[in-house]
Amino acid sequence: MLLNYLPVLLMSGFAAFMAGMILYVSSILSPHHPYREKLTAWECGMEPVGDADTGHFRVHFFIIAILFILFDVETLFLLPWAVVIADKSISLLAYIEMFIFIGVLAVGLVYAWAKGALDWI
Amino acid sequence: MISRTVRRKDMVPITWYIALGSVLFMIGVSGVLLRKNIIIMLMGVELMLNSVNINLAAFSYYLKDLRGQVFAVFTITVAAAEVAVALGILIALVRSRGVFSADKIDTLKG
Amino acid sequence: MERLFFLIFASVAVVSALCVVLFRNPVRSALALMLCLLQVACVFVLLRSPFLAVVQVFVYVGAVMVLFLFVVMILDIRQAELEAFFPPRNRWLMYAIIPVITFEFLLVILGTSFEGFGPGAGGETKVEVIGRALFTEYLLPFEVVSVLLLVAMVGAIVMAKKRWD
Numbered sequence: 368m369l370l371n372y373l374p375v376l377l378m379s380g381f382a383a384f385m386a387g388m389i390l391y392v393s394s395i396l397s398p399h400h401p402y403r404e405k406l407t408a409w410e411c412g413m414e415p416v417g418d419a420d421t422g423h424f425r426v427h428f429f430i431i432a433i434l435f436i437l438f439d440v441e442t443l444f445l446l447p448w449a450v451v452i453a454d455k456s457i458s459l460l461a462y463i464e465m466f467i468f469i470g471v472l473a474v475g476l477v478y479a480w481a482k483g484a485l486d487w488i
Numbered sequence: 489m490i491s492r493t494v495r496r497k498d499m500v501p502i503t504w505y506i507a508l509g510s511v512l513f514m515i516g517v518s519g520v521l522l523r524k525n526i527i528i529m530l531m532g533v534e535l536m537l538n539s540v541n542i543n544l545a546a547f548s549y550y551l552k553d554l555r556g557q558v559f560a561v562f563t564i565t566v567a568a569a570e571v572a573v574a575l576g577i578l579i580a581l582v583r584s585r586g587v588f589s590a591d592k593i594d595t596l597k598g
Numbered sequence: 599m600e601r602l603f604f605l606i607f608a609s610v611a612v613v614s615a616l617c618v619v620l621f622r623n624p625v626r627s628a629l630a631l632m633l634c635l636l637q638v639a640c641v642f643v644l645l646r647s648p649f650l651a652v653v654q655v656f657v658y659v660g661a662v663m664v665l666f667l668f669v670v671m672i673l674d675i676r677q678a679e680l681e682a683f684f685p686p687r688n689r690w691l692m693y694a695i696i697p698v699i700t701f702e703f704l705l706v707i708l709g710t711s712f713e714g715f716g717p718g719a720g721g722e723t724k725v726e727v728i729g730r731a732l733f734t735e736y737l738l739p740f741e742v743v744s745v746l747l748l749v750a751m752v753g754a755i756v757m758a759k760k761r762w763d
């Protein structure tokens with residue numbers, strides 16, 4: 368039974384190996400003559416201002432990620448629900464429960480929407 | 489039961505899983521206690537939660553009891569909510585105070 | 599064979615967990631944590647709980663790590679990097695205590711013989727079994743989780759909103 372998972376492991380290992388090899392081989396084969404102007408960030412011909420890693424990303428990304436987590440966890444509970452729902456003995460109960468669950472989470476989405484968390488301005 | 493343990497040499501003993509869990513837990517504890525950066529401290533908390541999940545899953549498997557796995561699922565869910573709130577607090581804190589170090593956050597009144 | 603795989607996963611998990619604590623750059627720590635969580639997912643597969651492994655990859659490696667990386671990107675990384683790594687003398691006791699406690703843990707755990715705990719003879723837990731338990735026996739926790747997530751989201755939005763308008 369565990370052998371069923373071996374292809375997954377091999378495939379992910381192979382993918383990681385391929386990605387590493389592509390980066391490594393291209394770094395070997397490519398010509399490498401750096402100078403100062405070449406190494407600066409390209410900003411449409413303007414002089415670059417500041418650095419990229421000083422925290423200029425917007426907080427809004429964080430809000431979107433919060434919403435993503437919320438619905439990610441919801442999907443995680445939908446997975447066993449979808450397997451169970453075919454069973455006649457508990458299907459109605461599970462159906463109602465899941466709609467309560469989704470309803471409560473929809474309240475959160477409405478809140479975020481009303482607060483303007485979804486507007487990208 | 490014991491004879492079967494001996495016969496199936498290939499099985500991983502439960503002590504190995506618990507040992508892995510405890511080592512990961514102690515690494516998480518050291519991350520919380522030794523580092524000052526709040527983000528790293530949060531990552532240490534995540535490591536500790538994961539080691540607990542390993543223990544839950546291990547006992548669930550070796551005792552043939554489902555409850556451990558269900559509990560681990562809920563633990564992961566709660567950890568996701570916890571990370572969301574903790575990072576929200578962190579953003580508010582850093583934006584208003586401008587520090588990352590847990591040592592420098594020592595006032596109660598914002 | 600199973601032992602070999604367990605040892606591989608466990609050693610990679612421990613090394614990457616150490617990297618989480620030891621790296622200075624929070625981005626590298628986050629990536630090391632991602633590797634560690636993936637190894638824990640592999641350990642879950644060895645424990646015959648594939649649903650837990652899927653959840654681990656889904657929630658932790660997918661969502662939580664994205665959140666961590668976003669926060670590291672939003673905040674100033676270089677400032678965090680400049681901070682002194684080793685805390686001053688007031689925490690020297692920790693350096694002594696943590697290895698001692700770890701050693702003690704390992705001593706006690708590896709010395710205990712869990713005699714009643716035979717290897718789980720049954721196959722892996724099916725998703726259907728977990729789903730059935732989740733929607734009958736664990737109904738209340740399941741619904742409480744939705745309220746918890748709602749509260750968490752509202753709290754996080756209120757926290758982060760203060761600065762965004």
